[in-house]
Amino acid sequence: MSSAEFLSALSNLIGTRYVLQARQDIEPFCLDMRSRYLGQPLAVALPGTRAEVAELARLAQRFCVPLVPQGGNTSTCGAATPDASGRALVVGLRRLDRTIEVDAANNSMTLEAGVTLARAQQIAEEADRLFPLSLASEGSCQIGGNLATNAGGLAVLRYGTMRDLALGLEVVLPDGRVLNQLSGLRKDTSGLDLKHLFIGSEGQLGLITAATLKLFPRPRARATALVGVADAQTAIDWLGALRDRFADRLTTFEMMSADCLTLLRDYQGDKVPFIAPWTLLIELSDSDGQQALESALVEWLAEREMVDGVIAQSEGERLALWQLREDMSETQKRRGPSIKHDIGVPSSAIPAFLAQAGLALEQAFPGCSIMAFGHAGDGNLHYNVSFTRPRNADLFDDEERVNRIVYDVVYRLNGTLAAEHGIGQLKTHWLEAYKDPLALSLMRSLKTVLDPNGLMNPGKWLSGE
Amino acid sequence: MSSAEFLSALSNLIGTRYVLQARQDIEPFCLDMRSRYLGQPLAVALPGTRAEVAELARLAQRFCVPLVPQGGNTSTCGAATPDASGRALVVGLRRLDRTIEVDAANNSMTLEAGVTLARAQQIAEEADRLFPLSLASEGSCQIGGNLATNAGGLAVLRYGTMRDLALGLEVVLPDGRVLNQLSGLRKDTSGLDLKHLFIGSEGQLGLITAATLKLFPRPRARATALVGVADAQTAIDWLGALRDRFADRLTTFEMMSADCLTLLRDYQGDKVPFIAPWTLLIELSDSDGQQALESALVEWLAEREMVDGVIAQSEGERLALWQLREDMSETQKRRGPSIKHDIGVPSSAIPAFLAQAGLALEQAFPGCSIMAFGHAGDGNLHYNVSFTRPRNADLFDDEERVNRIVYDVVYRLNGTLAAEHGIGQLKTHWLEAYKDPLALSLMRSLKTVLDPNGLMNPGKWLSGE
Missing domain, CATH: 3.30.465.10 (Uridine Diphospho-n-acetylenolpyruvylglucosamine Reductase; domain 3)
Structure with missing residues (x-):
């Protein structure tokens, strides 16, 4: 049973125009969003219905063709990129949009x-x-x-x-x-x-x-503030106090280091209202009561010690505060590459993580740059390291060592090396290194039940060694 | 390898006093809470640490002794009751209380x-x-x-x-x-x-x-009301409107039929403030602002059409309203047995469920009694049927037919036959009848991975035919 036969049967099933084979057609499906992984699939299939997906899977079983499901191809770790073998079929789901x-x-x-x-x-x-x-x-x-x-x-x-x-x-x-x-x-x-x-x-x-x-x-009221505090422990104390006072109205609690804000100011000038040791983006939302919500936040903040602070007075100002947070990734890119982490710890352990990882990195790479920002309310930080050597030269030669230092601290604090971005291809060997071997082996046993022939997105972390 | 050897090894492991074998000692572990299932275990083990549980499991594997984990033995469907074979070891977890x-x-x-x-x-x-x-x-x-x-x-x-x-x-x-x-x-x-x-x-x-x-x-403010409405559709409309207005402050939305309230009045007299077609127990809670919360609820209710209503003016009154809801199960027992259901449907489908199931039961069993009450906010109703024959005689002879009628309606509305009580021994054959066979067979495949020798709580629904 040849690839040609498979592709012909597939074309009969979903229509020739939905089986992409020309180089320029399949290119967007072969490279991951961060341009780290370039795969080479047999073809790209774009089935239009669930029934077609089911038939396609049956066909793939019969011909032993591996399948790589792909959505918007926005994985940050190469989870949806096929390997380079030319054997796998990428299955784009975008036509299932009903x-x-x-x-x-x-x-x-x-x-x-x-x-x-x-x-x-x-x-x-x-x-x-x-x-x-x-x-x-x-x-x-x-x-x-x-x-x-x-x-x-x-x-x-x-x-x-x-x-x-x-x-x-x-x-x-x-x-x-x-x-x-x-x-x-x-x-x-x-x-x-x-x-x-x-x-x-x-x-x-x-x-x-x-x-x-x-x-x-739908929330119909929002109160948003950008506030500077003296240290990470204060930030985490505030998180607890805000939840205690506002319960589920606390929708956002993001944290950015002074270095992040300095970097933003370098590129955006006075859009950055102040620089403090730690800057928090706090948002409350509620089903009703705009005035009451704003006043309550102002009142709450007035009772606290802060380095500096801005409260959004309009939807425009609110969006501008958010923009600062959202610009972090892009702005950082303009400064050059960095070794990125998407770590999670219990939020109570964030100060310890920052202190311990910062110290260990500074010891190993004196003068290195660390950009720490993210979803502190969930215990999840993006923690990006660069300039391990002068002029950020040969950064990725230090990647293994940097990761090891960061993940050692993370696991000492009962955290995770992948809080929201997944494992994909990027972190398989780190998963092997840090995940409980029993858990990993159970996961792989489950895989053999559901996918005994190992055709689903092969070569990723569930496939095993 | 004999049972005696196993029990002796077990006694060495966790201490003789924690291996119960005398009839009067093991009795409380043999009968389920609703007194429907009486099992006969080999013995009851009360390990004191996780390490002892792990050693116990290893020992049980070696001697091929089935294990039935048991917590407080409060299952309503016999999930934690051993079979009558005298082979299984009940493992009580109560000493792991740290x-x-x-x-x-x-x-x-x-x-x-x-x-x-x-x-x-x-x-x-x-x-x-x-x-x-x-x-x-x-x-x-x-x-x-x-x-x-x-x-x-x-x-x-x-x-x-x-x-x-x-x-x-x-x-x-x-x-x-x-x-x-x-x-x-x-x-x-x-x-x-x-x-x-x-x-x-x-x-x-x-x-x-x-x-x-x-x-x-911890919530520091609560507003509680008992309100009568004209029909089930109004109740569900209110659920949506309350969520829209109060978001996550809406903590409780319980529903009781007129028959439930009438029954409560029969036994409790004027503790029942009114009887309406449907009575709702509504509670809002918040981290702060007792007065504001109460006023907001009063205001919201004032704008609505209701049959009758009471708002708790004190913690005592609040508890009294809750007591009515909590007394439902006990009060019903005093009237005699009933065929109980713990059904769930999308909450939007509750009116249709009540109409269709009510009609079908009335056609099959004219004059039968239906007590419908429960967690309408979650789409979960306790739906108890009795008096299928005069004087409630031979009620359980009708159990299969009653269940079939109720579950047919539930599954037509994409619901479940076990919203919160589980399957246990009581509902295994109903699970077989209504659950997607593919889902059930996948569950059983997972069981073979984790428990290849079938020693964990055998004879229940994962064991298969």
Whole structure:
């Protein structure tokens, strides 16, 4: 059974125009977003329905063709990029972009996997509801990819990650059987909850084709402040105090180091209102009561010691404060490459992490630069290291050593080396190094049950050595 | 290898006094809470540490002794009751009752599995935090059992089920290996999230020995009302409107039919303030602002059409309103047996469920009694049927037919036959009848990976035919 036969059968199944083989057509599917991994697939398939996905999986089984599911191709760790063997079929889900159901009264919606995150947010808004997942690539990334990664982003503190937002899934198993676990239920104790196998599995166990997602009331009031505090411990004390005072109204608690703000000022000038040892972006939201919410935040802040602070007085000012936070990644890129981490620790351990990792890196690489910023409310920091040598030369020669130093501290503090970006290809060997071997071996046993022929996104972390 | 040898080795391991064999000692472990299942174990073991649980599991593997984990023995469906073979060892977890860590700044606590739910609530309170799981048997049930059942209860609308409240687990696998997934992290994309395999597995995949649980700020304001509305659709419309207006402040939305209130009045007289077609127990809670919260609820209700209503003016009145809801189960028992259901549907489908199931039951059993009450905010109703024949005679002869009628409607509306009570022994054949066969067969495949010798809580729903 040849590749040609397979491609011909595939073309018959989904239509020749949806089986991409020309170099310029498949190129966008071969390179990951950070341009670290360039794969070479057999072809790219763009099935249009769940039934086609199921038939495609059956066909792939028959011809032993590996499948690499791909959403918006925005993985930061090469999770959706095929290997270079030329054997795998990339399965782009973007044509599965239908709204199956919006049940506003149940606060749920069921969408196909290829709907972009931005579109999902819009569908919710059209039903006067909020779908709260929000992240930098929301214009391109897709619901299916968000689920496969268990994406996090900017609103996890209040609403949880994609895992928490998923009520049910529909998954095409590697053998083409369709596991329909779409469900609008909040409570169900009729058996194991199988959806959790697929959430965060990075396409290695099956192809997610649809999902039922939670909706929320739309916030109608927001109060936003950018505040400087003296040290990281104060920041974490504030996090506790804010939650205590405002409960779930606390929607955002982001933290940026002085070096981050200095860098932003270098590129953006006086858009940066002040520089403090640590700068917090705090946002409260509520279903009602704009004035009361703003006053409450002002009052709360007035009782605290801060280095400096700005409260947004208009939607424009609010967006400008957010822009600073959102510009961090891009601004950093302009300064040159960095060794990036997406670490998580219990939020109570953030000060210890910063102190211990900072000290260890400074000892190993005197004068190195560390940009620490991120979702402190979730215990998740982006922690990017550069200038380990003068003029940032040969930075990546130090990557292994830097990672080892950072992850040693992370695991001493019961943290994770991948809080929201996943493992993909980038971190497989680190997962091997730090993850409990029993846990990893169990995961791989589960893989053999669901994908006995190892055809789903092979060569990633579930495939084993 | 004989039972005597096993018991002797077990006694050496955990101490003779913790291996119960005398009839009067093991009796409390043999009968389920609803007195439907009477088992006969080989013995009851009460290990004192995780290490002892692990050694015990290894020993059981060697001697091929089935294990039945048991917490507070409060399952409503016989999930923790051994079979009558006299072969299984009941493993009571109650001596594992230590607090491992309370991390108030991370809003998490790590407890051993044998801590009772009431004690867990208290531990949280001592740290000025809330552990929100709350249910009728909280004085006896244990954290481990709550996890194994994925318990729900009275605060799911705002805080989620036990699955949502668990950050991490420690599990002794059937072969004695310890899977340590204790974690205070809110975000972790480093591999599959294995804890979800064990949550809701009813002791069939391993022995949960500890858990890290989420904590929340303690509510400091509450507004509670008992309100009568004209029909179920109005109730569900209110649910949406309340969420829209009060977002996560809406903590409780319970619903009781007129028949429920009439029954309560029969036994409790004028403690029942009014009888309406449907009575709602509504509670808002917030971190602050008692007066504002009460006024907002009063104002909101004033704008609505209601049949009757009472707002609690004091903590005493508040507890009295709650008592009515909590007395439902007991009061019903005094009237005689009923065929109980713990159904869930999308909350938007509750009116359709009530109409369709009510009609079908009335056609099949003219004049039968239906008591419908429960967690409408979660789409979960307790739906209890009796008097299918005059004087409630031979009620259980109609059980199969009644269940079939109810579950047919439930599944037509994409619901579940077990929203929060689990499957246990009571509902295995109903699970077989209504659950997607592919899902069920996948669950059983997972069981063969984790428990290849089938020693964990055998004869329940994961064991298969």
